[in-house]
Amino acid sequence: MAVVIGWGAAGCSPGTRASSKAVIGVDAPIALADQAVHLKISGLEPHDEITVGSSATTHDGKVWHGQATFTADGHGLVDLSTTRPVSGTYHTVDGMGLFWSMRPPTSDPNSDYFYPYYPELSPSYTVQITVTAHGRRLTSRTLTRQWAAKGVSARSLTLAHDKVVGEMFLPRPGTPRHPAVLAFGGSEGGIGSMKYAAALLASHGYPTLALGYFAIPGLPARLQNIPLEYFATAARLLAAQPDTDPAHIISMGYSRGSEPALLLAEDYPDLIHGVVVYSPSSNVNPGIPGSGNAWTKDGNPIPLGGISLDHLSGPLLAIAGADDALWPSPTYVKAITDELHAIHDRYPYQTLVYPGAGHGVGTFPFLPEGTVDPSLGGNRVGNAAAMEQGWPKVLALLATSRGECHGARTKAGSPVKATCGG
Known part of the structure; x- marks a missing residue:
């Protein structure tokens, strides 16, 4: 550290x-x-x-x-x-x-x-x-x-060798097994800035794979017909790392990446045991560009519309900016909360909507950015405050994921109250 x-x-x-x-x-x-x-x-x-x-x-x-x-x-x-x-x-x-x-x-x-x-x-x-x-x-x-504490290692993953493309960051050798994070961005494609968050998470002891899923040589050029199985392959690779607790794999998605993050948790509950989503959608949206399909499973398009969350096997944290101008993430966050409340989800969940923040509400704090693009909404002060307050919530979710949490449900913006063992 x-x-x-x-x-x-x-x-x-x-x-x-x-x-x-x-x-x-x-x-x-x-x-x-x-x-x-x-x-x-x-x-x-x-x-x-x-x-x-x-x-x-x-x-x-x-x-x-x-x-x-x-x-x-x-x-x-x-x-x-x-x-x-x-x-x-x-x-x-x-x-x-x-x-x-x-x-x-x-x-x-x-x-x-x-x-x-x-x-x-x-x-x-x-x-x-x-x-x-x-x-x-x-x-x-x-x-x-x-970015990386002493002993943290990085390894580039390739399609030829690993069947996925990404950057794997692992804690110092000998670190006790911890929850691990499969992290990916949105419609910008590539891996990009998610690498920085991945290195920091590994520095806190959590093995993290920053995954690319399109707009990388060898992968689809556009956000269209991306197989959910590709993400599952990456999660299994992450689970096999010596520093990973395979019973606690967390999917972390930003913007359009929130869709596969939620779909993974729903469709692979034995593999994915918690979710963190930034500026999320509660729906499956069309591919980009055009009106084709963004995601597939078993070779079939995943239908547009609301994402079911009745098979989650771990905690959920959803973070949005109240002034998101790119899409209505606060509305989507409420839809996620309403569904979890309606199905009496037994795992803790927390949804946070930060005033003054826009689509750039995450992830880690203190890194500068230019004047906020109006198309994303929010302002620098609001985004900075949201990241400073929201990042500790992510670290807290990972820390408590090591134990089993029972029946804690929270309203939007309220603190998580959960009893966790382990």
Whole structure:
């Protein structure tokens, strides 16, 4: 996991009295990318105004920047976890605001995504924190944000060798068997950003396979007629890993990927034992493009319409943004809740709808994004808050999946209340 180092001094620039004493303190200069860190700037002049900046570089060399201006307290201290910025790329008290609010250098932020090197290529990325005042740079410090904790391994899966395409992330050898996650995205195709979430889940001890199912060489070019058996093959491969508890495989799907995630849990209850869905649909929708079929089973098209959930064999977590503009995921989330309530599902389920968030409601927190595309809905602040609050719910579901949970049902947005053994 993350290496935690005590408060320490960073290098300081010569010059003013303030600059000779300014210190950036951080509780975890090396930490997992989904872990919050606590930043303090000390050694400042009392009540002085400073600007704290952040910067990070994407895989293609673009540098993203965030900043916030603060007024030091009477002791010459700015604690970013408790101090509201006077101005900046974020505007509320938020200890991680400098991380998620970084902006791209392009004139069209909607066309930019913050993509560091994929975790199988580089286990971390860095964020530079700088402090300036009165036109002078006072001090700086580099923080390391890890995708993969020490010992986490990655293996590329191929059709020729594995019958599926994806990236398998496994915890450090010798880790006790844990629930495992089969994760996949939506209509964007490929594997893409789901790799980052997969590496982080493996860093928390959960073997995870980031799966591609179309728009990859050797696979269908379009989201049409994708066999559900393909996902089942991937789940069996994941279940066979030495660090996996095969009795607790979780399917995680985003957007259009929520459909196979739910279908797998319904049609393969002996294989899939829980579901996490982001910006989900409660229905089977047509293929893309056109009006053909998206999914098949046993060589037959899976009919359009509502997805039955009466054979689930584990917990369910559904997360949506209240302002999703791409499709009505809050309505779909309610339909999922209503069905589980009607059939008196014996496993715990939780549905969360976050205000201000759009289709980009997940997954892990603190990674910056450009200005939100209006077609997706929501805003940066809402999405960032949803990810910070929602990701711990995913980790909690995985932690409690190791035991048998009995009869817990919750209303939308309320905490899960379940009695779990194991």
